Amino acid sequence: MVDKKFLAVAVSAIFVLGMYGPNVAEIIQSAEAHGVQAQLQSRFIQIQNEAITRQSLTTGETLVLSGTLVSLVERDQRGWISLFSESTNSGNRWEIMARDPPGVVFEIPGNSITNYAITAKALEPGVYHVHTQLNVANVGPGLGPGTTVVVDGEAIIKPIPYGMLAYQSIIILAAYVIVFATRPWQVI
Amino acid sequence: MVWLRRCTHYLFIVVVAVNSTLLTINSGDYIFYTDWAWTSFVVFSIANTLMTVVGAVYYLTFTGVPGTATYYGLIMQVYTWVAKVAWFALGYPVDFIVHPMWIPSCMLLDLAYWATKKNKHSLIFFGGVLVGMSMPLFNMVQLMLIADPLETAFKYPRPTLPPYMTPIEPQVGKFYNSPVALGAGAGAVLACTFAALGCKMNTWTYRWMAAWSKWD
Numbered sequence: 001m002v003d004k005k006f007l008a009v010a011v012s013a014i015f016v017l018g019m020y021g022p023n024v025a026e027i028i029q030s031a032e033a034h035g036v037q038a039q040l041q042s043r044f045i046q047i048q049n050e051a052i053t054r055q056s057l058t059t060g061e062t063l064v065l066s067g068t069l070v071s072l073v074e075r076d077q078r079g080w081i082s083l084f085s086e087s088t089n090s091g092n093r094w095e096i097m098a099r100d101p102p103g104v105v106f107e108i109p110g111n112s113i114t115n116y117a118i119t120a121k122a123l124e125p126g127v128y129h130v131h132t133q134l135n136v137a138n139v140g141p142g143l144g145p146g147t148t149v150v151v152d153g154e155a156i157i158k159p160i161p162y163g164m165l166a167y168q169s170i171i172i173l174a175a176y177v178i179v180f181a182t183r184p185w186q187v188i
Numbered sequence: 189m190v191w192l193r194r195c196t197h198y199l200f201i202v203v204v205a206v207n208s209t210l211l212t213i214n215s216g217d218y219i220f221y222t223d224w225a226w227t228s229f230v231v232f233s234i235a236n237t238l239m240t241v242v243g244a245v246y247y248l249t250f251t252g253v254p255g256t257a258t259y260y261g262l263i264m265q266v267y268t269w270v271a272k273v274a275w276f277a278l279g280y281p282v283d284f285i286v287h288p289m290w291i292p293s294c295m296l297l298d299l300a301y302w303a304t305k306k307n308k309h310s311l312i313f314f315g316g317v318l319v320g321m322s323m324p325l326f327n328m329v330q331l332m333l334i335a336d337p338l339e340t341a342f343k344y345p346r347p348t349l350p351p352y353m354t355p356i357e358p359q360v361g362k363f364y365n366s367p368v369a370l371g372a373g374a375g376a377v378l379a380c381t382f383a384a385l386g387c388k389m390n391t392w393t394y395r396w397m398a399a400w401s402k403w404d
Contacts, residue, residue, distance in 0.1 A: 082345045096343050104342050133345070158281040158344070164333040168265070168289070175262040175291045178298070182255025188197045 045077060045108060046070045047132050047144035059122050059153035062097055065132055066117040067144060074110045077136050081106075081116055084133035084143055087126045093151075094120040105137070122151040123158070192397055197250075201263060204243060208264035211239060212271035212287045225286075225337040226367045233324040233371035234378065236288040240264070241319045241379045244294050245311060245386030250393065254302035261294030281344055283335045289326040293319045312383040320379030324371035 050067040057063060065083065083094050098119040108114055118132070128151065132144035211232075243264075244257035268287040275285045296318040297311070304310035 080342070082342070084345070094345055096345065159283055159335070161283045161334050164286075164330060167329060167333055171289065171291045172262065172265055175258050175265070175295070178255055178258045178295065179262055182253060182258075184251050184253050184256040184259045187251045187253050188194055 042142050044071070044073050044136055044139050045079070045134060045142070046072065047134055047142065050132055050144040050146075052130065052147045052149065054149075055147060056150045057122055057152075059125060059151060059156050062119050062121045063130075063149065064117055064119050065130065066115070067132060069108060069114040069116055069134060071108050071110055071112050071114075076110050077108045077139070078105055079108055079134055079136040080104050081118060082133045082135070083118060083120050084131040084141075084146075085128040085149075087128045093122065093124045093126065093128065095123055097121050108136070121156075122149075122153075123156045125151050125153055125155060127151075192400055196393060196397070200243075200247065200250075204260065204263050205267045207239060207243075208267045208290075209271045211236065212268045213274065225331060229324075229327065229331060230367045230371045230374075232288065233327050234375050236290070236327070237293070237320050237323045237371075237375040237379050238382045240290050240293060240323065241297070241316060242382040242386040242389070244297050244319075245315065245383045246389045246393075248297065248301055248311070249308065249387055249390040252306065254298045254306070257294040257297040257301070258291065261290040264290045281340060283340055284337060286327075286330050286334060288323070289330055290323075292326045293323045296322055308387055312380055312387060316380030316383035317376045319383075320375030320377065321372045324368050324375060327371075328368050 046069070048068050048070050050065070052066075053064040054061075069081075071077065081099060082096065085093060087093070096118065098117075100117040101114065116132070128149045129146050130149045131146035133141055134144075135141045240261065244260045247260045248254070248256045250256075268290075272282075272285045272287055276282055297315045300315035300318055301307075301311045304314065
């Protein structure tokens with residue numbers, strides 16, 4: 001027979017560890033818990049001299065985010081560039097109109113300096129903090145320092161796929177015809 | 189016994205509504221802003237096929253009336269729009285919000301049941317194969333009618349996208365080259381088993397209701 005006192009202490013220890021263990025573990029590892037991917041990326045390729053053409057615009061107008069990508073490694077890398085913006089509203093806020101270097105995925109030669117520019121159209125009003133986002137293949141995304149941008153005006157609606165809506169609607173209509181012809185609920 | 193029968197039916201409708209909405213919401217998350225649209229298509233075609241076939245067969249045999257599977261598919265399809273609107277309200281482009289097409293496959297299930305004079309085993313085998321093979325095809329049409337998710341992802345950047353979902357380049361063909369064939373093949377085999385499960389659940393339900401009927 002196991003001693004009851006021993007059992008009580010063991011159960012209490014498990015209980016206390018269960019409650020406080022995760023908190024203690026979090027305190028110990030917090031030094032490396034955040035931003036690992038972004039920091040890793042900046043040790044490969046840095047975003048420098050980030051500049052923005054305007055900080056106040058109306059929806060439908062464009063801004064250009066530019067700067068340089070400085071490769072710190074010997075190896076050639078592949079990546080793509082985009083916008084990262086933070087704000088309190090949700091929604092799809094930007095439409096990329098042009099990218100330089102052109103295309104989606106481009107080569108970043110080792111130890112090179114590459115100029116970049118992103119032209120984006122504002123789709124939704126709000127106050128944003130806009131950064132350059134560089135995604136490097138097999139490394140991860142990284143951000144530039146960023147700037148505050150204020151967008152006014154009416155929100156611009158995103159494209160609607162009428163073909164897909166028609167496809168679904170026609171089939172739903174056909175189902176209604178079958179259901180009202182057979183009236184399955186009458187047998188319930 | 190009518191009240192028990194009707195309560196079972198209404199409970200069933202609620203379960204269908206909740207399941208189809210949740211499944212659509214979860215499958216949607218894997219299509220948005222990623223280069224895995226066709227890869228996740230395989231997984232979710234099979235998942236949706238199995239969920240549909242087990243429910244529709246159960247419901248069909250519960251009522252014994254061909255047309256019930258279409259009714260079931262219609263309920264799922266209409267509730268799916270709830271998930272669609274929820275994603276749209278969160279700010280995703282409508283072009284990304286693809287959801288499964290259940291109705292045409294359910295129509296085939298009704299057809300198999302009706303054409304074989306309500307034969308349960310024909311329903312399991314013919315119906316199962318028809319649903320399993322057709323659902324990935326009807327879902328394929330959905331994916332073909334929208335703009336390429338990867339292109340859309342590049343054109344409309346999503347600021348809150350977590351880093352692990354950041355698209356780099358298309359991955360289709362990396363592991364397999366025909367998602368529709370894979371989905372249809374696996375679906376056709378698995379759907380028969382799940383159709384049989386639907387029939388068995390119907391038997392259990394009727395036994396359960398019969399056990400309750402002693403109180404009448």
